[in-house]
Amino acid sequence: MKKYVRMLRVKHWLKNVLIFAPLFFGEVLFDYAMIAKSFYAFLVFGLAASVVYIINDINDVEKDRKHPTKCKRPIASGEVSIKAAWVFCAVLVLLVAVMSFAAVFLDLYSYVAVIWLVAYIVINLIYSKWGKHVPVVDVVLLAVGFLIRLYYGAQVVQVDISAWLYLTVLAGAFYLGMGKRRNELKNVSEGETRAVLRKYNYAFLDKNMYVCIAFAEVTYALWAMQSGHSGLMFTVPVVMVIFMKYSLNIEADDSEGNPMDVLLEDKLLLVCVFLYAIIAFFSIYVL
CATH class of the missing domain: 1.10.357.140 (UbiA prenyltransferase)
Incomplete structure (x- = not known):
């Protein structure tokens, strides 16, 4: 079973x-x-x-x-x-x-x-x-x-769904997808199973990853400002740290860039996500 x-x-x-x-x-x-x-x-x-x-x-x-x-x-x-x-x-x-x-x-x-x-x-x-x-x-x-x-x-x-939240999720998803492709490209040999990797190059994926991460952080900040909950602005630096720590993890030579593995194998990253949830909860439901 x-x-x-x-x-x-x-x-x-x-x-x-x-x-x-x-x-x-x-x-x-x-x-x-x-x-x-x-x-x-x-x-x-x-x-x-x-x-x-x-x-x-x-x-x-x-x-x-x-x-x-x-x-x-x-x-x-x-x-x-x-x-x-x-x-x-x-x-x-x-x-x-x-x-x-x-x-x-x-x-x-x-x-x-x-x-x-x-x-x-x-x-x-x-x-x-x-x-x-x-x-x-x-x-x-x-x-x-x-x-x-x-x-x-x-x-x-x-x-x-707010337009800013939509854009944040979209940009974040692009970042995760290209990060996974970039690391697959970095860590595999010629016999790798994904033929599409041969059509990408590291520089293209790397540049576009960080365009998307910047876009996601900006749109998230705009969403937080227009949410009607001033406390959510305190989550913006936490989101930035989460992105930075995630990026640091997938820069490791042995990382395949799988989002679930990157998140679940890093206790500090999990703590940051938990901290984000606490601040957001107090901002929306308590303050």
Whole structure:
């Protein structure tokens, strides 16, 4: 059973925490009905994301077997056969469909949220089949995935998304995507599994990464100023430190630039994120 749980890549569900951003910043954090809806939506989205991961692993099985770390994944290592993986994937698709239908039927959230969920799956299937082989398009599709998480969460709790927050998430997503590509390019040999890496160069990715990080910090500061909560301005330097520490981590020679690994393996970075959450909470709900 553990091998099937590993196929879900639950660790990567951490990316879906962005779904809770509208709940938190929309000032409905103490609305228990909204909390329940958000957690339910998070679970459904996580299962949908796992469907995409499994399909991607099936499509890339031969390439993953040549990769130093991906070769340990259940499908690439042979622990789970491709046939069994497809069956498991079909069960997950059915589960996601039933849970989404139940959410609409029970009025947990509207069909619009389900449309965002379907859009996420479609975008990622396009990425898996074609987009990840096309430079720039691959990073754009990854960034769109982060935006969909944001708007999916907003639809669940019926909160509007500020244009500045939209731009912050978009720029931050571009930064993460190009950072991962840059480190893959830096650390791999000629036999690397991603053919798209041969179409990138280190200087291009490096320059555009830091354009995006600057843009994200500026738009975040503008969002904080216009949020109506003056205390949020104190989170701006914390956000800058988070970006700096993250950047320092992915500059390490042994880093592959995977956002989840970079975050979870650095206690200081986790402390900074926790500090950000505390300041933001007091600014919005206490002061």
